Amino acid sequence: MALRSALVAWRARILSVARPRVAGMTTIADSPTRPAGPVSAGEPLPVAVVGSLSPSRAADFKNCPLLYRFRSIDRLPETPTRDAARGTVVHAVLQRLYDLPAAERTVTAAQAAVTPAWDRLLEQEPELAELFDPAADPEELVAWLDSARQLVANYFRLEDPTRLEPAAREEFVEVVLDGLRLRGYIDRLDVSPAGDLRVVDYKTGAVPREAYEAKALFQMKFYALVLWRTRGVVPRQLRLIYLADAETLSYVADAEELARFEKTLQAIWRAIAQASLTGDFRPNPSRLCDWCSHHALCPAKGGTPPPFPADALRTASNPGAPGRCSVEPAV
Numbered sequence: 001m002a003l004r005s006a007l008v009a010w011r012a013r014i015l016s017v018a019r020p021r022v023a024g025m026t027t028i029a030d031s032p033t034r035p036a037g038p039v040s041a042g043e044p045l046p047v048a049v050v051g052s053l054s055p056s057r058a059a060d061f062k063n064c065p066l067l068y069r070f071r072s073i074d075r076l077p078e079t080p081t082r083d084a085a086r087g088t089v090v091h092a093v094l095q096r097l098y099d100l101p102a103a104e105r106t107v108t109a110a111q112a113a114v115t116p117a118w119d120r121l122l123e124q125e126p127e128l129a130e131l132f133d134p135a136a137d138p139e140e141l142v143a144w145l146d147s148a149r150q151l152v153a154n155y156f157r158l159e160d161p162t163r164l165e166p167a168a169r170e171e172f173v174e175v176v177l178d179g180l181r182l183r184g185y186i187d188r189l190d191v192s193p194a195g196d197l198r199v200v201d202y203k204t205g206a207v208p209r210e211a212y213e214a215k216a217l218f219q220m221k222f223y224a225l226v227l228w229r230t231r232g233v234v235p236r237q238l239r240l241i242y243l244a245d246a247e248t249l250s251y252v253a254d255a256e257e258l259a260r261f262e263k264t265l266q267a268i269w270r271a272i273a274q275a276s277l278t279g280d281f282r283p284n285p286s287r288l289c290d291w292c293s294h295h296a297l298c299p300a301k302g303g304t305p306p307p308f309p310a311d312a313l314r315t316a317s318n319p320g321a322p323g324r325c326s327v328e329p330a331v
């Protein structure tokens with residue numbers, strides 16, 4: 001399929017960047033406890049708290065507040081899926097590809113790295129072996145590994161890795177802005193000789209329909225905001241690489257848009273903090289329920305949530321390492 005490069009009207013104002021703002025951190029450890037009750041818009045939060053958001057957790061709350069609660073507060077285990085495991089394997093292969101000398105970054109070398117990447121993943125997460133039952137169907141794993149190799153091959157239709165030298169891969173980025181800690185991992189960061197930044201994210205799923213492009217862009221805006229606030233430069237390009245369709249979507253960042261996006265994230269955190277004080281995390285059924293592990297606990301599916309934890313706000317403020325997964329058909 002032909003490469004599609006969609007340029008979204010994020011008007012570039014690369015030069016008009018603000019100074020990075022990194023606020024001092026406070027924690028809720030020594031803060032007074034507030035009686036449960038709603039916090040109105042504009043009212044200061046009743047505790048000194050550093051909020052914490054990753055793109056995936058912020059997206060969880062936007063998609064379904066109850067799902068956010070299950071993942072970030074209750075921290076319930078989730079059923080592993082073949083799609084998610086394949087996404088992890090393919091990401092690992094593409095990350096390691098750039099360990100090789102440029103001339104050795106061939107499609108053959110990359111495809112040969114798929115099975116070792118799966119073996120390493122199994123060592124780290126032995127429970128993933130349950131995804132396949134060789135006794136019942138010995139061909140399933142073979143076909144699944146082949147599908148991962150096809151995704152890797154598709155990558156070579158979009159970029160020539162012998163001509164790229166990423167500045168960073170699987171890069172952890174973090175900043176605290178007005179009491180909100182933003183953190184996440186960027187798949188790849190390219191820096192041009194002129195100093196322009198390009199943020200690259202690999203997706204093993206298909207290109208979203210136009211109506212869902214904003215959701216894909218949410219994650220990239222998040223990374224662009226963190227880079228802008230930490231480096232003082234708006235990334236020149238945000239590139240999503242969809243390996244299933246062998247297509248890319250590219251966006252141009254705009255400082256004004258990122259400033260508005262920062263306010264959006266603050267509003268999301270505020271809503272999370274309020275819900276954490278009241279326990280009011282509502283289900284929001286959608287097609288994404290098809291990929292949710294928690295139907296048995298979801299009122300929208302006839303289930304009952306577990307008792308709400310007393311220290312929910314503290315838990316939400318300390319979510320641990322940012323996760324990669326989200327309720328999506330593929331990652």
Ligand code: SF4
Binds near residue numbers: 283292293298299301
């Ligand atoms: S099943 Fe749907 S509505 Fe319920 S928690 Fe999961 S995503 Fe939310």
